[in-house]
Amino acid sequence: xxxxxxxxxxxxxxxxxxxxxxxxxxxxxxxxxxxxxxxxxxxxxxxxxxxxxxxxxxxxxxxxxxxxxxxxxxxxxxxxxxxxxxxxxxxxxxxxxxxxxxxxxxxxxxxxxxxxxxxxxxxxxxxxxxxxxxxxxxxxxxxxxxxxxxxxxxxxxxxxxxxxxxxxxxxxxxxxxxxxxxxxxxxxxxxxxxxxxxxxxxxxxxxxxxxxxxxxxxxxxxxxxxxxxxxxxxxxxxxxxxxxxxxxxxxxxxxxxxxxxxxxxxxxxxxxxxxxxxxxxxxxxxxxxxxxxxxxxxxxxxxxxxxxxxxxxxxxxxxxxxxxxxxxxxxxxxxxxxxxxxxxxxxxxxxxxxxxxxxxxxxxxxxxxxxxxxxxxxxxxxxxxxxxxxxxxxxxxxxxxxxxxxxxxxxxxxxxxxxxxxxxxxxxxxxxxxxxxxxxxxxxxxxxxxxxxxxxxxxxxxxxxxxxxxxxxxxxxxxxxxxxxxxxxxxxxxxxxxxxxxxxxxxxxxxxxxxxxxxxxxxxxxxxxxxxxxxxxxxxxxxxxxxxxxxxxxxxxxxxxxxxxxxxxxxxxxxxxxxxxxxxxxxxxxxxxxxxxxxxxxxxxxxxxxxx
Amino acid sequence: xxxxxxxxxxxxxxxxxxxxxxxxxxxxxxxxxxxxxxxxxxxxxxxxxxxxxxxxxxxxxxxxxxxxxxxxxxxxxxxxxxxxxxxxxxxxxxxxxxxxxxxxxxxxxxxxxxxxxxxxxxxxxxxxxxxxxxxxxxxxxxxxxxxxxxxxxxxxxxxxxxxxxxxxxxxxxxxxxxxxxxxxxxxxxxxxxxxxxxxxxxxxxxxxxxxxxxxxxxxxxxxxxxxxxxxxxxxxxxxxxxxxxxxxxxxxxxxxxxxxxxxxxxxxxxxxxxxxxxxxxxxxxxxxxxxxxxxxxxxxxxxxxxxxxxxxxxxxxxxxxxxxxxxxxxxxxxxxxxxxxxx
Numbered sequence: 001x002x003x004x005x006x007x008x009x010x011x012x013x014x015x016x017x018x019x020x021x022x023x024x025x026x027x028x029x030x031x032x033x034x035x036x037x038x039x040x041x042x043x044x045x046x047x048x049x050x051x052x053x054x055x056x057x058x059x060x061x062x063x064x065x066x067x068x069x070x071x072x073x074x075x076x077x078x079x080x081x082x083x084x085x086x087x088x089x090x091x092x093x094x095x096x097x098x099x100x101x102x103x104x105x106x107x108x109x110x111x112x113x114x115x116x117x118x119x120x121x122x123x124x125x126x127x128x129x130x131x132x133x134x135x136x137x138x139x140x141x142x143x144x145x146x147x148x149x150x151x152x153x154x155x156x157x158x159x160x161x162x163x164x165x166x167x168x169x170x171x172x173x174x175x176x177x178x179x180x181x182x183x184x185x186x187x188x189x190x191x192x193x194x195x196x197x198x199x200x201x202x203x204x205x206x207x208x209x210x211x212x213x214x215x216x217x218x219x220x221x222x223x224x225x226x227x228x229x230x231x232x233x234x235x236x237x238x239x240x241x242x243x244x245x246x247x248x249x250x251x252x253x254x255x256x257x258x259x260x261x262x263x264x265x266x267x268x269x270x271x272x273x274x275x276x277x278x279x280x281x282x283x284x285x286x287x288x289x290x291x292x293x294x295x296x297x298x299x300x301x302x303x304x305x306x307x308x309x310x311x312x313x314x315x316x317x318x319x320x321x322x323x324x325x326x327x328x329x330x331x332x333x334x335x336x337x338x339x340x341x342x343x344x345x346x347x348x349x350x351x352x353x354x355x356x357x358x359x360x361x362x363x364x365x366x367x368x369x370x371x372x373x374x375x376x377x378x379x380x381x382x383x384x385x386x387x388x389x390x391x392x393x394x395x396x397x398x399x400x401x402x403x404x405x406x407x408x409x410x411x412x413x414x415x416x417x418x419x420x421x422x423x424x425x426x427x428x429x430x431x432x433x434x435x436x437x438x439x440x441x442x443x444x445x446x447x448x449x450x451x452x453x454x455x456x457x458x459x460x461x462x463x464x465x466x467x468x469x470x471x472x473x474x475x476x477x478x479x480x481x482x483x484x485x486x487x488x489x490x491x492x493x494x495x496x497x498x499x500x501x502x503x504x505x506x507x508x509x510x511x512x513x514x515x516x517x518x519x520x521x522x523x524x525x526x527x528x529x530x531x532x533x534x535x536x537x538x539x540x541x542x543x544x545x546x547x548x549x550x551x552x553x554x555x556x557x558x559x560x561x562x563x564x565x566x567x568x569x570x571x572x573x574x575x576x577x578x579x580x581x582x583x584x585x586x587x588x589x590x591x592x593x594x595x596x597x598x599x600x601x602x603x604x605x606x607x608x609x610x611x612x
Numbered sequence: 613x614x615x616x617x618x619x620x621x622x623x624x625x626x627x628x629x630x631x632x633x634x635x636x637x638x639x640x641x642x643x644x645x646x647x648x649x650x651x652x653x654x655x656x657x658x659x660x661x662x663x664x665x666x667x668x669x670x671x672x673x674x675x676x677x678x679x680x681x682x683x684x685x686x687x688x689x690x691x692x693x694x695x696x697x698x699x700x701x702x703x704x705x706x707x708x709x710x711x712x713x714x715x716x717x718x719x720x721x722x723x724x725x726x727x728x729x730x731x732x733x734x735x736x737x738x739x740x741x742x743x744x745x746x747x748x749x750x751x752x753x754x755x756x757x758x759x760x761x762x763x764x765x766x767x768x769x770x771x772x773x774x775x776x777x778x779x780x781x782x783x784x785x786x787x788x789x790x791x792x793x794x795x796x797x798x799x800x801x802x803x804x805x806x807x808x809x810x811x812x813x814x815x816x817x818x819x820x821x822x823x824x825x826x827x828x829x830x831x832x833x834x835x836x837x838x839x840x841x842x843x844x845x846x847x848x849x850x851x852x853x854x855x856x857x858x859x860x861x862x863x864x865x866x867x868x869x870x871x872x873x874x875x876x877x878x879x880x881x882x883x884x885x886x887x888x889x890x891x892x893x894x895x896x897x898x899x900x901x902x903x904x905x906x907x908x909x910x911x912x913x914x915x916x917x918x919x920x921x922x923x924x925x926x927x928x929x930x931x932x933x934x935x936x937x938x939x940x941x942x943x944x945x946x947x948x949x950x951x952x953x954x955x
Contacts, residue, residue: 250686252708252725294729299748337750515925547657548947550926596658 033154033224033232035268036102036147037279038136039127041315041322042352044364045384045398047130047432047445047479049499056120058527058536058566060165060582060605061173061194064115067146069538069564071128072479072501072521074545075115079247079597081198081214083258084115088143089130089447090475090505090517092454095404095424097133097141100148100264101236103283106140108305108332109339111407113146117242117260121163121175122190122220124151130479131447132428134402135350135366135382138328142402142426142451143475150236152188152224156181160612167582167605171196184226193217198247200600203590209600211255212247216240230272238264245295249596255295261288266309276316283309303336305408320356322364325349334408342412346372346405360388370403374411378403378425392437399429406467410455416466424469426451439485449475472508475517477501491531498524512551516594518543518559534580536566547595560591577610643698644716646675651692651700651953652908652919652930654946659689659704661718662945664930671943676702676711679718685711692953693734693741695762700953701741703731710734710743712765716955727758727767732793735782737805740768742787744777752776752797757789759808769808775799783825783843786811790832792820795860800832802846812846822864822873826884833864833873838889852882855891863909872916874906879916879933895937904928910952915940919949 034040039048051070059066064075064084073096074087085093094111097104098118106113120126126148133141158180165173177190195215199208221237240262245255266283288304308331316323327349334342347370354364363385370377382400389395406421432445454471483497505517513519520543528535541561548555568580581604588601642648649665663672672678676685687706694700700715701724710724710731734743739762747754757771757780776797779790787803791813798820802812817834824831829849830841836859838852854861858875865872871882871889878893899905899920907928908919916933928949932941 250707250709252728253687253706254708254729293750294748297729297748297754299750299754301750548926549923552927 033234033270034149034151035234035236035266035281036099036127036149037315038102038313038324038326038352039129039147039149042136042324042354042364042366043129043384044354044362044386045396045432046430047443049128049130049481051126051128053124056123056126057163057609059120060167060584061119061121061175061192062116063118063120065584066120066126067115067128069523069525069540070499072481072499072523073128073144074501074503074516074518074521074542075593076516077116077593077597077599079209079212079594080200080600081116081196081212081244082246082597085112086115086143086146087505087514087517089449089501090477090503090514091143091449091451091473092514094140094407094455095142095426095451097137097139097145098148099137099145100238101150101266101268102147103264103266103281103285103309103311104138104140105262105264105285107287107407108307108334108344109287109289109303109408111140111404111410114260116214116244117216117240117262118148119192119194119216119218119240121173121192122150122177122218123148125149130445131398131430131449132382132400132402132426134404135368135380135400136326136352138330138346138348138370139403139405139423142404142424142428142449150188150220150222152179152186152222152234154186154226156186156188161610163607163609165605165607168603169196169198169200169600171198171603171605173605173607185223186225187221187223190220191218192220198600200603202598203588203601205590205598209598210248210251211245214242214244216242216244232270234268234270236264236266236268238262240264247597254293257292257295259290259292262286275318276314278315279311279313281309281311281313283307283311285309301337303334303339305332305334305342307332322352322354324352324354326352332408334412338414339408340412340414340417342408344372344374344405344408346370362386366400372405374419375405375423377405377423392435394434394436395432396434397429397431399427402426402428404455406455410467416457418466418468421455421467422453422469424451424453424455439487441483443479443481445479447475447477447479451475473505473514474508475503475505477503493529495527496525498522507549510549512549513546515547515549516545516557518545520559532570532572534566534568534570536564536568538564538566540564542593555595557592557595560589562589562591563587575610575612577608580607580609581605582607642716644714644718645679646672646718647716647955649955650912650917651955652945652949653689653692653702653951653953654928655688655690655921655948655950656685656706657947658687659685659702660946661685661702662930662943662949664932664941664943668941671945673946675718676713676720680713680720683711683720685709690731691733691951693736694953695736695739695741697762699762701734703734703743705730705732705746722765724760724765727760727770729754729756731758732777733779735780735787736762737782737784737787739763740805742780742782742803742805744780744789746776746778746793757787757803771803771808771810773801773810775801777801779823781823781825783828786843788814788823788825788830790820790823795819795821795862798834800830800841814841814846815848816841817851819860821860821862824864824866826866831864831866831871833861835859838864838871850887852887852889854889858889858891861889863906865909865911867911872909872911874909874918877905879906879909879918895933897931904948907948908950908952912952912954917952919945919952921948921950924948 077084086096088096098113133145161177163175175192179188198212219239223235225233285307290302292300312327329347350368352366356362365383368380384398386396404424428449430447435442451473453469481499500522505514522541544559584603652662686704686709690705702711708728712722729747741760755773755777759768775791778793789801791799800814804811816832819835822833832839837854840849861875863874879895882890904921907921910917921928
């Protein structure tokens, strides 16, 4: 019932805005069109970190590697290139939302994103939003959210871009992108591939990483058509397919492989007038994986989910006030040989209000209610405010209530799905202070997160593993960060940036730290440019983590610090190319990210980027 | 209880000391560091073995790793079986590996890796090991028993099954394979070791949990009772009924004419002569989590051993009771304790 009303309401709103748009005067649009506009408009009081296209290009194509070196998020990687999940602000893997052009792409099956299935090269920016975001982004945005953006400017120049890299363990990375404009139609087509034998010698052990080879490919398209100065039609498309073998601890273990095929297609229509902007997003997402549990026997199991998303956003701006409504409807249908037939409808409405009270002071609040057939959904809210004490100092606070729905696996797994689960909820508060001076940006954020009804898989009295709403977890911590840009002379510049995260993540029944959540994470980067040369030094630290819930001090994965080095030179006359040499883990350090899953030692890469 | 125990220990020690001073020659020499005690198998992650000495004066964790430095037992160690030459075979189902050690010293003497595919349980008849393998979890059609010559450690043959294989036990002449796992399935296959073929398939009740042999009779605990099957005629003699409130009971053991079985966090006992199984708990123990209870269970020489795997992500613990239901000893062990073996 509710769904139908929602759809009707959405359609009505569309018509209204369209009618309005024709009579209102023309408004100039931003030159860069960001599908996920809420990122820029509604972030009062929350810590946010922007990673530019330029910064993305300085890393390899693996999203895990990039985020580890740019943010304090901890990644639990089951061996290099294998399954990679995030622990953001001390939360579990399914409590970080990943958004692709504003649409949540966490797996409907597991609730999480495997960060080693996503490639960075075709993205135009990545934004990391710390803390709760369910009010705008729905289920899963508890620890934080990671936003993968693909933008197209209003004016596009014809360009071919070609990147290729070759490195240790027979690792190839290739990207080709082409963009052009024909009158009001702009587009960018890109394909990217990353593959590796991944057969690294394991430092300090007399063996090689076996059965670790992987390949991941992605085809992307962004098309923008300016119907008029105030009506933009956009189309986003992503097709990702990969094959990964899962590495062995011993050569006698069964060899396994994991194939994934994901498609994401979205059409979007933005209509603007003087005070009103409306946006309709229609998306169709599919995910499919096949797990071969023994390659010799060629036995496998497959699961797939198709999700339809309809989102309508209506923004009203008047002087110092912004008011926005977001209507969202999602239908997901899953099937597979390990899954009872699964279907879910979720509809939600958000209301966002923002006001610039004075030049120094603004605030926003949001309200959201989701409904679906299976659960009582909690009522969500958030409040954020920022106050500029002086030109340099500002204070911010944010509080929100967020939630996560049980996943398809949690509910419908044939041998243990639990249909009686309730959503996880989390109350989060954070406060921070920013300092900005010429070239210098400092911020300090403290957060506190109270998570209830956390879902965990445990064996029941018959020994069958089933998900239960068992845990109450409190996470809190501090996140200082620093960035300093210094123009030394006309042809010399330097940048230094550093992030640190101190995170306590406590199971309330035992007062123990959650497993695989380090107390300390840190990274730092120094980049120095001179003429056409650039030099980069990157440092990454992950503190020790417990691998047992009793916090047994003998059962830990030890801390590690990695140092990477990068040297690049640009050749503007040679097809605007840049040649770079990169060394990861230059001290060839032996380390593990997960117990018994050793990571590679020193890895060298040579990379060439041209554009013409 | 504890005071009583200390006194008992002191007394025992005095006697032992006295003995060793005066009558050295009469004391059997210990066969190794891990003689006269219980081995607790901890599944892992990476598996480990805990040794508890019979006088409870020693609890040694990770004994395999401490004797054989740099070695490990592989992922998810499922069970141990022994041969007549005091060798122990430790099965890792996650690594397709059987590690062979001297049972009293835990020195590694070899390993078996060929023709294993998710090995589960094993037993020895006439110098040959019979090991059940479940292979792919997505089908039972590829399950098999590998027959391994223990002199050469070569696979002698593979016996193919089209049903799941789990526990394997022997009365010395035949082998009996439980055709159910994780509470699903029923039936028992009989292997004739002289031909290494399946000679018969015995029916049992559904949701077969556990099998055990006592005095030429095979007992099979399932959802609604315990089937007693005569090993000579291979006919069902009788079915003892299981009260529905403890349907799902597991861990059938028989000792001195008494049937023992567990349900949730309780141990039950019924004399073999009874036709209806008792649903009155005989021992109940506290488990912080209500899950992972009775992950290991054994009855041996008037003592009842039970293991709790807690949340499978922290150390499990073991409790030992006497036949009156009194707690005799308890200790923490490794990750996921799933079985007891006696040296």
